[in-house]
Amino acid sequence: MTAVAERLRELVDLYDAPELPPLAGELCRSLDLPADLPAELSIARVAELTGVSAHTLRYYERVGLVAVARSEGGHRVYDRDALGRVIFITRLRCSDMPIQAIRRYVELVNLGEATAEERLALMQDHRATIIRRLQELQAALAVIDYKIVTYGGRCGS
Amino acid sequence: MTAVAERLRELVDLYDAPELPPLAGELCRSLDLPADLPAELSIARVAELTGVSAHTLRYYERVGLVAVARSEGGHRVYDRDALGRVIFITRLRCSDMPIQAIRRYVELVNLGEATAEERLALMQDHRATIIRRLQELQAALAVIDYKIVTYGGRCGS
DNA sequence: GGTTGCCTTCGAGCGCGCTCGAAGTCCTAC
DNA sequence: GTAGGACTTCGAGCGCGCTCGAAGGCAACC
Numbered sequence A, B: 001m002t003a004v005a006e007r008l009r010e011l012v013d014l015y016d017a018p019e020l021p022p023l024a025g026e027l028c029r030s031l032d033l034p035a036d037l038p039a040e041l042s043i044a045r046v047a048e049l050t051g052v053s054a055h056t057l058r059y060y061e062r063v064g065l066v067a068v069a070r071s072e073g074g075h076r077v078y079d080r081d082a083l084g085r086v087i088f089i090t091r092l093r094c095s096d097m098p099i100q101a102i103r104r105y106v107e108l109v110n111l112g113e114a115t116a117e118e119r120l121a122l123m124q125d126h127r128a129t130i131i132r133r134l135q136e137l138q139a140a141l142a143v144i145d146y147k148i149v150t151y152g153g154r155c156g157s
Numbered sequence C: 001g002g003t004t005g006c007c008t009t010c011g012a013g014c015g016c017g018c019t020c021g022a023a024g025t026c027c028t029a030c
Numbered sequence D: 001g002t003a004g005g006a007c008t009t010c011g012a013g014c015g016c017g018c019t020c021g022a023a024g025g026c027a028a029c030c
Helices: A005-012 A022-029 A043-050 A054-063 A080-094 A099-111 A113-150 B002-014 B023-027 B043-050 B054-062 B080-094 B099-111 B115-151
Strands: none
Touching: A022 A043, A043 A054, A043 A080, A054 A080, A080 A099, A080 B115, A099 A113, A113 B080, A113 B115, B002 B115, B043 B054, B043 B080, B099 B115
């Protein structure tokens, strides 16, 4: 286990997260994508691999979440990097990060190392949002369990 | 501490929920609303008490989430029960329960005791949804913390 | 070369949950 | 009785994140 993977493990334990889904590995270390994966992928293949529809992939490109090269014929060509970004985007989306914020983050990355601080701040803000959301959900869960325990109580109760 | 409150406590502990917000008490026992609260409230007062805008309160009524009486002049009059329902609705909404599902739940309550089983099933379904969402968020949190720890890594990583 | 099917762009549409504005009514204070 | 503000209904609009369809181009196989 690498030092990085170890740190990740610790974080996973820290937050008592369930097993990360299969793609999480790729997510965290995009350079470790399966070696047998072609270096260039069609939009259909990316859709299949990521579970994101081709329509949505085009949309993500349109709104500036990911840049994608074109073949001579004008078709999209996703390289490993682009695939990694798509996977990363799906992760952020899954945590309800708004498209706008992701766009901003990507923009900062493209602007280079000088923006590292702002990037960090962006992520920390979002982290705080997730924590709040987790707390809200846990409170709501308690209420709903109360509802289930008292079973069939009236609406207002 | 009543037996019911005890069960609720247990559930709260079970899910490691933070302290329930101030309104949770009312939520769980609508009949315990502050005694000095007028029996009848205007929409403005309900908006103020619940933090839900008057526009939204009208919307909730329109889509069938809560029935509200009218004064002679045609103005809305919220009684304790209606207020309790509004608070309950906000809780469910806060857990992302769709309006449609809440509407269905309210409908079942209005249909009487015979629907208790279906109501329970509805809540249990929603409970499962919340649990899944909590797990997703925790996984996303782990990824974001990884991002924060490795600080300024590239997009795809 | 033809057929088949995935690909392109572009713009419109949708589902959700509000949010707002217009036009008019009611209530209260003076 | 009149001014002012809060209330009513109704229908339209909005922000988000897709989702879809039309019209046409490219690619691969027969």
